Amino acid sequence: MWQSNGLDSAALTTDVIWSCAVLQDCADQLSVLDNIMRPGADTRSIRKFNLKTAEQGLKDGSSLSDIRSQEQLRFESPLTPADLVKVQVDRQFVSEVINGLIVELWEKNTFQSLFSAVEEERKIKAQLLDILMRDEERRIRIKTLQKQLLDICKEKTEECERLKESIAHLRHQVENTRMKTECQRTFVKSCTQQLVCQGQKTNSHIEKELEDEVMMTVKKTKEEEKVSMESEAFLKSQHAGLQEQMQYWTTRYEKDLETKEQELTALRNKKANNLAQLHELSKKCRDMQQVIIEDRRQKEEMRVQLETEQRERDAAIKIQSWWRGTVVRRGLGSPKKADKSKPKKGKKKKK
Numbered sequence: 001m002w003q004s005n006g007l008d009s010a011a012l013t014t015d016v017i018w019s020c021a022v023l024q025d026c027a028d029q030l031s032v033l034d035n036i037m038r039p040g041a042d043t044r045s046i047r048k049f050n051l052k053t054a055e056q057g058l059k060d061g062s063s064l065s066d067i068r069s070q071e072q073l074r075f076e077s078p079l080t081p082a083d084l085v086k087v088q089v090d091r092q093f094v095s096e097v098i099n100g101l102i103v104e105l106w107e108k109n110t111f112q113s114l115f116s117a118v119e120e121e122r123k124i125k126a127q128l129l130d131i132l133m134r135d136e137e138r139r140i141r142i143k144t145l146q147k148q149l150l151d152i153c154k155e156k157t158e159e160c161e162r163l164k165e166s167i168a169h170l171r172h173q174v175e176n177t178r179m180k181t182e183c184q185r186t187f188v189k190s191c192t193q194q195l196v197c198q199g200q201k202t203n204s205h206i207e208k209e210l211e212d213e214v215m216m217t218v219k220k221t222k223e224e225e226k227v228s229m230e231s232e233a234f235l236k237s238q239h240a241g242l243q244e245q246m247q248y249w250t251t252r253y254e255k256d257l258e259t260k261e262q263e264l265t266a267l268r269n270k271k272a273n274n275l276a277q278l279h280e281l282s283k284k285c286r287d288m289q290q291v292i293i294e295d296r297r298q299k300e301e302m303r304v305q306l307e308t309e310q311r312e313r314d315a316a317i318k319i320q321s322w323w324r325g326t327v328v329r330r331g332l333g334s335p336k337k338a339d340k341s342k343p344k345k346g347k348k349k350k351k
């Protein structure tokens with residue numbers, strides 16, 4: 001690969017040569033690992049797929065910890081296919097970064113590709129943090145809805161109590177109205193009977209006096225007869241008026257009774273509707289509690305999975321750092337070029 005780039009290796013510094021040698025050795029080991037394992041998918045596409053999966057899980061109501069827990073379950077057994085795919089993805093990503101860095105070192109003597117890879121990983125991490133913040137906002141929203149639901153249940157319960165008290169009050173009013181109407185009817189009837197009896201007694205007394213005084217004067221008799229007729233007409237008119245009043249009060253009582261019965265029926269229907277709404281809200285509350293429990297479980301699983309991935313990445317970085325330091329300390333770079341460079345240093349010292 002170095003010869004195909006058409007560059008003069010003598011023009012490169014010793015540090016670049018050593019660095020390329022170490023990186024090339026790492027790339028060769030990763031290639032051997034690739035031959036041992038089954039080939040996996042492309043690194044970047046799989047990472048993007050994992051990110052999209054996390055976002056889709058949050059849209060469906062799952063939390064970040066739930067997604068982490070699901071991923072952690074895939075790597076509990078070291079011999080599962082998911083474990084092999086994960087290792088293959090990490091190996092391919094590291095191999096791509098190392099090969100790109102070797103080419104850049106030989107051509108430009110810079111580490112820009114390594115910085116770009118690190119920056120891309122930082123962006124992915126920032127997106128995961130953003131997903132975590134949105135998950136926290138959804139959790140706060142769920143708590144707010146639960147509080148509102150409890151307030152609604154309390155309000156509906158108080159309203160049912162008020163309706164019960166109103167129904168009892170209306171029943172009491174109906175009974176009072178009925179009793180008053182009965183009393184008025186009895187009073188009107190008694191008054192009418194008394195007036196009739198009084199009229200009859202008055203007429204009898206007048207007739208007796210008229211019989212005693214018939215012989216005395218005809219004129220007085222005629223006057224008394226006239227008075228008697230007028231009194232009788234007055235009493236009849238009074239009797240007719242009292243009968244009309246009695247009919248009026250009877251009709252009004254029937255109308256008031258019918259109105260109160262309609263109001264009582266409407267209140268019963270409203271109470272039944274409120275009870276149905278209360279049952280429906282209780283069912284929704286139980287469903288939401290079940291969703292919250294499932295959401296917490298999934299979040300915990302996702303958190304454990306992400307922690308495991310972070311430990312694996314830290315361990316891989318430590319192993320790479322240790323190996324590079326070992327190669328540099330022991331001088332495992334190109335031996336011929338190192339030997340050629342040593343005499344030159346000796347001659348400079350003699351001069």
